[in-house]
Amino acid sequence: MNFFALLGRFVLNFLEVLGRVTLFTLYAVKSAVKPPYYKSAVMKQIMEIGYYSLPVVGLTAIFTGMVLSLQSYTGFSRSGFGAEGSIASIVVISITRELGPVLAALMVAGRIGASTAAEIGTMRVTEQIDALVTLSTNPFKYLIAPRLIAAIITLPLLVLVSDIIGVYGGYLVGIHKLGFSPNGYLRATLESLEFMDVMSGLTKAAVFGFLITLMGCYHGFHSKGGAQGVGIATINAVVSSSILILCSNYIITQLFFTH
């Protein structure tokens, strides 16, 4: 096929998807902001997104903190710098600014992005979403808004817990494996931690929560066919939300820390 025809088709498809996602996002946000709210549905999603994600996010955080401490020590011992204070500082800044929110969000994208797309996708292909409409219920308000609200509230809380566990992981390795003094390590941690480190991480978490549920809902809502369509929607939800997390992470970091 002609190269220009291929290029044209690609651009048109891209613009079509972009337009559809934008309209979906605007309508989803409008539905989440305007009352009435389905409070019990929001509470159910808070439990699903927050409470049930705690084990996997906690495990990710503790091992990340531990390995960060270990690797930093290797680096510092090679370069001959004083290790104790620097390692505590690196662990706490890396965890609160970057690794805490990004890794927690990627884990939640795998868990919640996939389950949202699969659940809403199955409802789409089995006509349950059409049934909602015929029962005078707006699917955006009933299915999508509670998930968006819950994720924006829950992800920052989840990341806060993840930050604490991650720093504790670094502390464990620092004290028990590398032989640092607990007091010195904790003092160095607190001295190098700034309010903006935590704030930026929590802001990122709220944005990531929005993106994960938005992508899960979007791909589920537009799934076609049967089981295969739902499978494709699930893959697309996880891949697109993961990519958006990494892209938006860079943008938010630049907004917060570049003057």
Add this chain to the structure above:
Amino acid sequence: MTDAKIKVSNLHKSFGSKKVLKGLDLEVKKGDSLVVIGGSGCGKSVLLKNIIGLISPTKGSVLIDGQETVKLNENERNQLMHKFGYLFQGGALFDSLTIWENIAFGLIQAERMDKKQAKEIAINKLNSVGLGSDVGELFPDEISGGMQKRVSLARSIATEPEIIFFDEPTTGLDPIMADVINDLIVKCSEEVGATTITITHDMSSVRKIADDVAMLYEGRFIWQGKKADIDHSGSPYVEQFIHGRAEGPIEIKLQDH
């Protein structure tokens, strides 16, 4: 002013380059039961979804009680939906809710009824489709296909709608259960005094449910008439369809492999 409950004029619907409905005209009077017959994939479900507004027609007009409904906004559409009940082909029961919550869904969400009262009505409707109150506490995946159809029927009549659509209500059921569903449709529709459109390719449903029959073929109605006239319609298409003959003017395209 017409006394038609539903009036469809020159309805067209295309999906990309595929024209599914090619200028349909249809009129159903208040309290009447119309059955639309036609082969698989001829656009019967698309017709119902266009009338109720689940999909928008490419061109044409849909009047409900004399009110044009094609270009309604979200709130107006929501209000209009109170008039409708819809039994979906696959049941479309919400699998995260119990049976009684499924039946009471419209009462609680749309009519803002309190849960206790809605549950009472749901259990009554469950009984009226021949299922015991104990079924109300189960989830949809814990009951059989025939029971799911009956629950779906109970859900579609729970809010006592003025218009009910039945999308292939007997597909996938054994003949006895299909007859039970047909009887229930007649009984429940009469109880709430609803105007109904049923789409099916099951001739026993047609003979039991219909006042009027219309046959859809290649996006147009090729025959419309009273149920009593269907056996001497004079249309070779209707003849072929009601007798289930492979040979006739309706050609099924088979792919060579």
